[in-house]
Amino acid sequence: MDGDLARIQVISPISIVVPTYKERENIPLVIERVRQLRERDGLDAELIFMDDMSRDGSIEAVEASGHDWVRIVERTEDRGLSPAVIDGFRNARNPVLVCMDCDLSHPPEKIPQMVYALSSGQQFVIGSRYVPGGSTDDDWGFFRWLNSRVATLLARPLTSVKDPMSGFFALRRKDFDRAQELNPVGYKIALELIVKCGFENVGEVPIHFTDRIHGESKLTLREQLKYIKHLRRLYLFRFANAMYLLQFLVVGMSGVVVNMAMLTLLLALGATPKLAIAGGIIVSVVSNFLLNRRFTFSYARDRNPLGQFAGFVGASAIGMIVNYALSVYLIENVLPETRSSIYIASLLGISAGMLFNFLGNRYVVFRKRYIHK
Known part of the structure; x- marks a missing residue:
């Protein structure tokens, strides 16, 4: 691992952006997992929570951590997961950007491996459920699995990535800055960036996707309909x-x-x-x-x-x-x-x-x- 860390340091420090809405119970858990990551792997990482006016104590939960590398930004306009991620990347101070969910379905411990893949020449790296070694919790159920697979199939003409629906990914700030006409609808910001940034060399790191313990899923029927609208925009952009x-x-x-x-x-x-x-x-x-x-x-x-x-x-x-x-x-x-x-x-x-x-x-x-x- 020492050799890997040496290569990671070449392109660190890192900004980890976490979009949130009513995630007060999960915020301390995310901070603790990232703290352990910083201490164990020596990553210079800031943690930014982009909160869509939860008004549930999320701000207080971040302030209570006492860490100067953690901050929260309360968003009052253009609320939504994808706009929150874009705003977070624009607020980030570091040259490497990482996005992850606040419900801990994405393991922060995989971030060093994702950053290492960037340093090895990948333009964009996804924490993937569908490559060898990737998995999901056993209680996902057939219909949830089918929904994810159909959404992936619909995106196939845009990218050959096996898990473009993932919300766990990393890229360089300089590549994000050259994105064209970012206007995502819904929650699939990774697919938006792959298409709008013109990424061809996309890596996938296997992860185990864990169901949330606290809070409620934000994946509603309305969000899935927004995904269809989002796909139409991306198809028009590409073709x-x-x-x-x-x-x-x-x-x-x-x-x-x-x-x-x-x-x-x-x-x-x-x-x-x-x-x-x-x-x-x-x-x-x-x-x-x-x-x-x-x-x-x-x-x-x-x-x-x-x-x-x-x-x-x-x-x-x-x-x-x-x-x-x-x-x-x-x-x-x-x-x-x-x-x-x-x-x-x-x-x-x-x-x-x-x-x-x-x-x-x-x-x-x-x-x-x-x-x-």
Whole structure:
């Protein structure tokens, strides 16, 4: 271990950031475990509790420790686990940053091994439950295990790390400082940093994950729904054009349903095929605009909606012309004169106009320079 400690000292001292909310009973236990770590392994580590206005005696518990290397920061704005970690890293004084939970599910004794992995060339190191040697408490239960595995699987296109859901990790301050557009939603800050910092060399140190003894878990259904929202943001960051196109196509498919419904209604009311096709296009353009503004290009929805709608119609004009012209041509020159031919021609016209619509709206109406920062 002496050789390992020598290498650890190269990049120490360390700042350990612990986000908290109503963790008064656990705070003294965390302080004691870190104190033992400092004395046994000789780590120069500060301990920072980032508290979201618990008002439960957490501040007093930290002050009672009497250690000058322990402090607590009470946060009054933008409360939440991930923002607390980011604020903690920005408040940290040391060149190596470590994040861990306050419920002692993460063993502080693994920090020296994680820091050693950083000194060995890793960009980011995770305390992992799912690598050989890692484990969880036996009473986790099937559904909790399944929830964790599904969440990991959903993140697989973003990283090959086996446990990206872990809240126990270490990185260098200089790497954190180059993170782009940090805006995590929910509690999966490690995944946010892996993606936004562009980490490719990620190490995983096996840990035993222990269930909390004091307090209540903060993992609610609401937090899990936030994780889905967070994943969407990260997919858009990593695979921007592909994700915008996919969302545009999904909205476009809803527009097809609207188009076909209006086409059927107009035909039932006795409209000519040409008028029915035109009516379906017009109504679907309105529905597509509303959905694309709300979901696909949500970053630009703070703009004037009337101006955007005019731009949307203008940018989609070529697609609409292609759609209408191809549909009419197929009805009059290619397909037999049957009712089903009208639907076939309309669907083929929609497909042909879709690409024109996407390019015009992605790079003209909702282009990225409209983002409000």
